[in-house]
Amino acid sequence: MLPYVKISEEAVRGHLDSATVDVVSASLRSAAPGIGDLLNLISPAAEDLLPEMRRAAAVLKKKHFGKTIKLYTPLYISNYCVNQCRYCGFNAGSESERKRLSIDETTAEAEVIRGYGIDSLLLVSGEDPSHVTVDFLVETTNRLRGMFSYLAVEIAPLDKNGYERLFEAGIDGLTLYQETYDRKTYEELHPAGPKADYDKRLEHIVDGGEAGFRTLGIGALLGLYDWRIEAFSLAAHALWLRKRFWRSKIQFSFPRITSIDGDFQPPRSISTVELERMALAFRIVFPESEISISTRETREFRDSIALTAASTVSAASSVVPGGYLDAERRELGQFSLNDTRGVERVRADLSALGLDVVTKDWDALFAVA
Numbered sequence: 001m002l003p004y005v006k007i008s009e010e011a012v013r014g015h016l017d018s019a020t021v022d023v024v025s026a027s028l029r030s031a032a033p034g035i036g037d038l039l040n041l042i043s044p045a046a047e048d049l050l051p052e053m054r055r056a057a058a059v060l061k062k063k064h065f066g067k068t069i070k071l072y073t074p075l076y077i078s079n080y081c082v083n084q085c086r087y088c089g090f091n092a093g094s095e096s097e098r099k100r101l102s103i104d105e106t107t108a109e110a111e112v113i114r115g116y117g118i119d120s121l122l123l124v125s126g127e128d129p130s131h132v133t134v135d136f137l138v139e140t141t142n143r144l145r146g147m148f149s150y151l152a153v154e155i156a157p158l159d160k161n162g163y164e165r166l167f168e169a170g171i172d173g174l175t176l177y178q179e180t181y182d183r184k185t186y187e188e189l190h191p192a193g194p195k196a197d198y199d200k201r202l203e204h205i206v207d208g209g210e211a212g213f214r215t216l217g218i219g220a221l222l223g224l225y226d227w228r229i230e231a232f233s234l235a236a237h238a239l240w241l242r243k244r245f246w247r248s249k250i251q252f253s254f255p256r257i258t259s260i261d262g263d264f265q266p267p268r269s270i271s272t273v274e275l276e277r278m279a280l281a282f283r284i285v286f287p288e289s290e291i292s293i294s295t296r297e298t299r300e301f302r303d304s305i306a307l308t309a310a311s312t313v314s315a316a317s318s319v320v321p322g323g324y325l326d327a328e329r330r331e332l333g334q335f336s337l338n339d340t341r342g343v344e345r346v347r348a349d350l351s352a353l354g355l356d357v358v359t360k361d362w363d364a365l366f367a368v369a
């Protein structure tokens with residue numbers, strides 16, 4: 001059974017295989033599409049309706065986000081990690097160069113990013129429990145809170161108390177990917193370390209919801225398992241979280257495995273057009289949710305998906321600790337970057353497409369009762 005839905009993968013595959021162009025068209029016209037419509041929209045039958053999907057998604061994106069597209073930048077604190085994810089260059093067994101930033105160094109990197117005009121920061125770290133502690137993150141947040149209007153974390157899972165402390169310190173969003181929702185694949189790819197526990201990984205985002213984070217970011221690392229099954233599980237997970245944590249926004253990301261992930265060959269790769277269809281389907285079924293596309297993807301893909309599905313894109317990213325102050329380190333990170341444009345170039349390119357590029361869409365004052 002897939003998590004959060006009492007449906008077998010076999011039944012999902014049956015639905016996908018039996019969808020027709022007519023049911024896909026009906027899903028595109030639906031006033032309140034649900035998870036069955038999502039399946040129709042990612043089914044093989046939808047392949048010929050890509051232009052119609054683009055149009056429908058663009059209308060919904062405009063309705064909920066206007067012409068805006070928000071920029072954010074990730075800041076890597078540490079690439080030490082106790083886990084052994086087979087697909088990641090930061091895994092404990094890898095010989096990649098390691099670096100941890102102190103609070104002063106993290107603040108100095110953040111100042112560079114602030115200098116780009118960025119106002120939303122994502123703090124990222126490998127699972128490095130001896131250095132990136134809750135106290136470290138609280139102190140870092142205290143330093144950064146006045147510099148950025150939106151702060152989020154993508155770090156090792158914490159317990160509810162840890163998340164509550166971060167939320168009270170001023171962290172607005174939590175990103176925690178399940179990586180793959182397929183239990184067998186998960187167990188094969190996470191052989192050791194705290195992350196080896198599939199169920200605990202699923203539960204931690206619940207702790208984050210209970211702590212009150214304004215945004216809950218979820219996703220699957222695409223390429224590990226059949227993208228259509230991952231899409232269905234991700235949607236089911238989102239519906240469950242949305243019902244329970246209705247005050248929080250759900251943010252979807254669709255990261256694809258890139259070449260730096262060592263010798264690892266993605267067992268179930270997903271093409272660019274399939275990725276686009278997945279993003280369009282999520283925009284249509286979750287019109288109010290955030291969709292974020294990172295610099296793993298090319299500028300062409302990112303610019304085009306910003307018109308139809310994405311509400312948030314990263315810019316000027318370095319995926320290595322210290323990469324903003326030391327430009328030579330910038331691209332030696334957790335994954336390879338396919339869009340290395342600076343903030344001004346991203347801003348100019350998106351503006352030329354008629355989009356309003358925003359760096360700020362939140363202020364802590366909004367949270368005052």
Ligand code: SF4
Pocket residue numbers: 081082083084085088089090091092125126127195
């Ligand atoms: S994916 Fe995350 S948890 Fe896994 S090895 Fe890489 S940094 Fe560590």
